[in-house]
Amino acid sequence: MLQLRFVWLLSIATAITLFPHSASAQNKYDTGASDTEIKIGNIMPYSGPQSAYAQIGRTEAAYFQMINDRGGINGRRINFISYDDAWSPPKTVEQARKLVEDDEVLLIFGGAGTQTNNAIQKYMNQKKVPQLFVASGGRKFGDYRNFPWTMGWLPTYETEGRIYARYILDNLPHGKIAILYQDDDSGRDYLKGLKDVLGEDATKRMIVAEISYDLSEPTVDSKVVALKSSGADIFFDEASPKFAAQAIKKAAEIGWKPTLFLASISNSVGAVLKPAGLDNSQGIISSNYLKDPTDPTWRDDPAIREWSTFMDQYFPQGDKTSIFTVYGYASAQTLVQVLKQCGNDLTRDNIMKQAANLTHFELGLLLPGIVINTSPTDYYPIEQMQLSRFKGDHGELFGKPISGRTGME
Structure with a gap:
């Protein structure tokens, strides 16, 4: 009887001793992770x-x-x-x-x-x-x-380009489009989405100028002047913050007042629109998926x-x-x-x-x-965006969230 009692107590002691190790063994880690x-x-x-x-x-x-x-x-x-x-x-x-x-x-x-x-x-x-x-x-x-x-x-930039194209076809079907874009995959993705929705005929008829820029360039001022000379009344400003601000400011300086579309990657009041000049930014159309903290x-x-x-x-x-x-x-x-x-x-x-x-x-x-x-x-977590128009010191949303997803697998 004493022997059985000893075996039972030994079993309990062993279980208590091993329990923390059993719990720890359930954790699975790769390099870079631990218990702490x-x-x-x-x-x-x-x-x-x-x-x-x-x-x-x-x-x-x-x-x-x-x-x-x-x-x-x-x-x-x-x-x-x-x-x-x-x-x-x-x-x-x-x-x-x-x-x-x-x-x-x-x-x-x-x-x-x-x-x-x-x-x-x-x-x-x-x-x-x-x-x-x-x-x-x-x-x-x-x-x-x-x-x-x-x-x-x-x-994706293609998603965004498609959304702008749909707006243009619905609201500015006779417009002439000039495009400033970054000379890399991001710029080309924007252009692809825009042209996919416009279609071949509208693309040939509506897009009158496309000019790329490189990040090593100090300014895009001369490119904006060239885009204005195309006679376009729609300006698609697909540029990163520094260059987007330059383009908005230069367009205002030379008296060019097209309907201006600003890529969401530069849709920031603090980083882009203030440096470009709030007066110069009035009426800019962009797209959003996040709440703008400047919007009342x-x-x-x-x-x-x-x-x-x-x-x-x-x-x-x-x-x-x-x-x-x-x-x-x-x-x-x-x-x-x-x-x-x-x-x-x-x-x-x-x-x-x-x-x-x-x-x-x-x-x-x-x-x-x-x-x-x-x-x-x-693997595309966010696939909808909503258009906004800049007025005063913030963007005002209009319409409903739009999906630009077509042909993406």
Whole structure:
């Protein structure tokens, strides 16, 4: 009897001793994750011609600090490592290798730029390290068949180009279009979406000038003068912030008053329209998927108030008139949701699995009616936008959210 009692007590003691190890064994980690930490890499243009986008990276860093102050994600702190690439693809490659091979991050999140992310896409997929929620609307960042470890976040540039084309056909069917575009995949994606919806006949009849610019150029002033000389009464300003502001300002200086369409990548009051001159920006049409903090419509909106409180506490030096701070906050929220869904399985494979399993995910900073949906065969999280017209000191939304998705697999 005593012998049986001893065996029973020994069994209980063994179970108690092994229990913590059993629980720990349920956790699954890849490089960059542990019981206490999640390492996230990021690459941003903190310097160079596209440094306006640096607000995104700084907002994300502040957001993750807030998450850490609140206990982290499932008890794990985020170690956010962000490097500058000055918007130079060779530098992006160097920084990506440093993050993956030296810092040993779990994933790279939210890197900005089409050409810069193009430069590391094959490397990231060969290494099987998530290149998640790329800050570019390049169509190839949703190519799940060829690049299963890469996913974008914002609507594609093709989507946006299609939306503008539909508006033009419905409201300005006899217009003549002049286009300024960045000489890279982003600019070409915009043009493809625009021309796909216009169709061959309307494209030949309506587009009277197309001029590209390179990021190494100091100004696009002479190009705007040339576009005006085409006789166009519609100006499609597909330019990044610095050059978009130059183009708006120059058009006003030379007395050119076309219907001006501004790409959403530059639809920021603080970063573009103020430098261009608010008087020069009146009537500009653009597209939106995020709530503009300068729009009084959202003054009492709970999500904007939450973002504003966050800015005051964690990023007081940030620009509250810039849509890029809203973007950084919302994209970081999306990553946090993915990591929460991962639970204790913080493997790279599960991260991509959860990123491709966002079903009707609502973010307060997205415009009403716009939600995030992904699946194993849909790597385009946001696929709707709403048009706005700049008036006074902010954009005014009109119409309803529009999908530009056609022929995207």
